[in-house]
Amino acid sequence: MPPALFRRAAWLAAALALAGAVHAAEPEFSGQLRPQWLEQRANQRGPLAAADALQPGTAPLPASGAIGEAELRASAHVAGVGLAGVATLQSQRFAGSATQSRAWFNELYVSGDAAGWQFSAGKKIVAWDVGYGFRPNDFVEQEVRRTLLSVTPEGRPVLTAEHFDASTAWTFVLVNPNKRHDDRGADEPALAARVYRRDGALDWHGFARWGVRTGASAGAAVAWVAGESLELHASARYLVRADTLAIDPAAGGGLVATNPWQPASVSHTGQALVGGTWTNEQQLSLLVEAWWDGTALGDSQWNAWNARGAHLGTLAGLAPPQAVAGNLAWQASAFGASSNLRRTNLFARLSWQYDKWQPAIDVLYAPADAGRIVTASLGWQGDRVRIDAGARLYGGPSSAVLAQVPTRRVVYVAGTWTF
Amino acid sequence: MKTTQCLAAGVLAALGAFAAPLAVAQDVPTLLKAADKYRMSSENMQVDTLISVFNTDGSPDKERRYTVFAQAKHQSLVLMQSPAEKGQKVLMLGDDFWLLMPSSQRPLRITPMQKLLGDASTGDIATLSWAEDYSGTVAGEEGCGEPAQKCLRLSLAANRKGVTYQRIELWIGKAKSEPIKADLYVQSDKLAKQARFVMDKPSAPTAVTEMLLRDQLTNKKETQVRYVSRREKTVPEAWLNPMFLARNPALD
Numbered sequence: 001m002p003p004a005l006f007r008r009a010a011w012l013a014a015a016l017a018l019a020g021a022v023h024a025a026e027p028e029f030s031g032q033l034r035p036q037w038l039e040q041r042a043n044q045r046g047p048l049a050a051a052d053a054l055q056p057g058t059a060p061l062p063a064s065g066a067i068g069e070a071e072l073r074a075s076a077h078v079a080g081v082g083l084a085g086v087a088t089l090q091s092q093r094f095a096g097s098a099t100q101s102r103a104w105f106n107e108l109y110v111s112g113d114a115a116g117w118q119f120s121a122g123k124k125i126v127a128w129d130v131g132y133g134f135r136p137n138d139f140v141e142q143e144v145r146r147t148l149l150s151v152t153p154e155g156r157p158v159l160t161a162e163h164f165d166a167s168t169a170w171t172f173v174l175v176n177p178n179k180r181h182d183d184r185g186a187d188e189p190a191l192a193a194r195v196y197r198r199d200g201a202l203d204w205h206g207f208a209r210w211g212v213r214t215g216a217s218a219g220a221a222v223a224w225v226a227g228e229s230l231e232l233h234a235s236a237r238y239l240v241r242a243d244t245l246a247i248d249p250a251a252g253g254g255l256v257a258t259n260p261w262q263p264a265s266v267s268h269t270g271q272a273l274v275g276g277t278w279t280n281e282q283q284l285s286l287l288v289e290a291w292w293d294g295t296a297l298g299d300s301q302w303n304a305w306n307a308r309g310a311h312l313g314t315l316a317g318l319a320p321p322q323a324v325a326g327n328l329a330w331q332a333s334a335f336g337a338s339s340n341l342r343r344t345n346l347f348a349r350l351s352w353q354y355d356k357w358q359p360a361i362d363v364l365y366a367p368a369d370a371g372r373i374v375t376a377s378l379g380w381q382g383d384r385v386r387i388d389a390g391a392r393l394y395g396g397p398s399s400a401v402l403a404q405v406p407t408r409r410v411v412y413v414a415g416t417w418t419f
Numbered sequence: 420m421k422t423t424q425c426l427a428a429g430v431l432a433a434l435g436a437f438a439a440p441l442a443v444a445q446d447v448p449t450l451l452k453a454a455d456k457y458r459m460s461s462e463n464m465q466v467d468t469l470i471s472v473f474n475t476d477g478s479p480d481k482e483r484r485y486t487v488f489a490q491a492k493h494q495s496l497v498l499m500q501s502p503a504e505k506g507q508k509v510l511m512l513g514d515d516f517w518l519l520m521p522s523s524q525r526p527l528r529i530t531p532m533q534k535l536l537g538d539a540s541t542g543d544i545a546t547l548s549w550a551e552d553y554s555g556t557v558a559g560e561e562g563c564g565e566p567a568q569k570c571l572r573l574s575l576a577a578n579r580k581g582v583t584y585q586r587i588e589l590w591i592g593k594a595k596s597e598p599i600k601a602d603l604y605v606q607s608d609k610l611a612k613q614a615r616f617v618m619d620k621p622s623a624p625t626a627v628t629e630m631l632l633r634d635q636l637t638n639k640k641e642t643q644v645r646y647v648s649r650r651e652k653t654v655p656e657a658w659l660n661p662m663f664l665a666r667n668p669a670l671d
Contacts, residue, residue, distance in 0.1 A: 075667055169663070198660075230530065419502055
């Protein structure tokens with residue numbers, strides 16, 4: 001372990017120990033260790049593959065490797081004040097790279113209550129909204145969805161005030177107060193609010209956010225248990241402005257000297273999701289969702305992206321290969337424009353809980369270009385040990401965006417030991 | 420709603436009276452209240468429960484620990500305490516259910532079918548009262564238990580949709596109304612589990628110490644539900660708000 005990481009790990013451990021070991025009622029410690037192996041196959045299609053074929057090493061390609069992770073949790077209460085922390089220490093080594101280690105707090109916050117309100121301050125996971133594949137109104141945490149393994153996300157710096165009664169909850173959050181006003185995406189300083197109302201079989205949620213740079217957005221969500229086996233949910237959000245990436249119009253189809261994909265914003269747009277879950281007595285469960293994300297690049301933008309990629313390919317042999325390869329690699333920047341690649345998405349997940357076994361298969365399908373992601377997984381849960389294995393395959397026609405992402409296939413196996 | 424339930428219970432009781440003359444002499448709600456006292460001595464309780472699952476050959480399969488805050492008006496909060504499930508919470512408010520997974524900190528609405536998870540469903544753990552949720556008739560008097568004793572057999576139907584078992588055949592001691600055994604049926608009227616109750620003092624029972632569940636629906640495994648500790652506890656109203664699941668209050 002590098003000295004700097006060792007120091008940080010020791011500091012994390014000391015902070016967690018403080019959270020749990022102070023003179024307090026029932027301090028609690030728990031955690032997990034998780035070794036994981038990832039076998040990744042780089043895509044033979046798409047801009048990074050084309051760049052690498054022309055000039056190997058232009059951009060790093062997905063590689064296989066191992067990840068070791070320790071997650072430690074501690075919590076305690078002292079005189080009405082709660083202390084809680086979750087820390088992660090991670091070391092990973094991928095083919096062609098040196099071992100990389102880092103440590104971070106997922107959560108570290110104090111909480112308490114006064115005058116009927118609950119307050120928290122620190123780094124905390126504040127996760128909102130309904131939905132599985134996409135959550136339009138999860139605008140505090142902005143959790144990455146559809147991960148291969150269940151992971152604890154890294155919380156955001158927040159100050160929260162919450163009020164609960166039997167069926168209503170109010171939450172106000174100042175998020176990223178320590179960040180710069182020009183920080184983007186989930187790092188943007190913002191004020192956010194949620195009101196929740198329980199009405200029998202219906203859960204109603206109302207959301208509002210004001211970002212220092214992107215301004216206002218508002219949304220609503222509902223979850224409805226329609227019967228013994230069926231749950232339906234929907235969520236929608238309107239945004240005055242949202243962060244995205246856009247290509248410099250001056251780039252055209254030719255070679256440029258700097259990455260033409262630059263931060264941009266999209267105005268007066270929305271996001272919406274509808275879905276439902278059906279579960280039977282045998283614990284077979286089918287989840288179906290459809291969503292639209294106005295912050296993702298539009299069809300015309302992806303058509304232009306495909307056209308530019310094809311044109312750059314024709315320049316091979318006519319222009320310096322480094323320049324063509326570099327321009328092709330920059331095309332991959334578009335994959336980071338939004339949490340969804342295409343605006344319209346369909347998702348289905350079939351899972352089964354049978355004794356200790358949890359097999360599942362899911363498909364994300366983009367109707368605009370027939371791109372798809374297929375994931376199959378199998379979990380086994382023991383008293384302290386959990387084993388997960390699975391595979392994810394990206395595919396579709398050659399022009400489909402999902403068929404051109406850097407990774408073609410991921411196979412993984414992970415063991416989790418909890419204590 | 421309450422009137423409708425009372426009416427339904429009355430109609431069922433009346434129907435039962437035609438089917439079984441014994442029912443005329445027996446007050447089922449009173450019998451159920453008496454049987455409930457052996458598991459839940461107060462309306463609002465904190466119960467620590469240890470679940471042990473055994474394979475069909477008797478070998479141990481898995482073990483889980485739960486803290487249950489069973490409150491009046493069909494309200495229960497279940498905190499999972501085992502390493503494999505630590506941080507998970509299930510809130511049951513009548514027919515409505517929510518689940519919180521610790522990695523997400525996002526309360527999730529679930530269906531009644533989704534709470535029927537595992538060898539001991541959260542319904543088995545959190546539902547400690549029959550009197551509020553079921554009505555029915557005394558179907559007969561027969562010998563049951565070990566050693567054999569005179570028992571009353573109660574045929575019970577759920578008063579509401581959200582309970583885990585829609586029909587229960589329950590045998591209680593005739594003299595002291597302590598629960599002896601039960602057949603538990605799910606919505607489709609399939610026999611899901613058979614339960615046996617172990618008392619603290621068989622000759623003078625005061626409390627159920629264990630419930631033994633034999634799965635009849637899938638794997639035939641036996642689940643031992645041990646009530647490790649019970650104490651009276653009324654939780655703050657806020658704890659029973661689904662969004663409060665994401666908070667981490669001191670449990671005392």
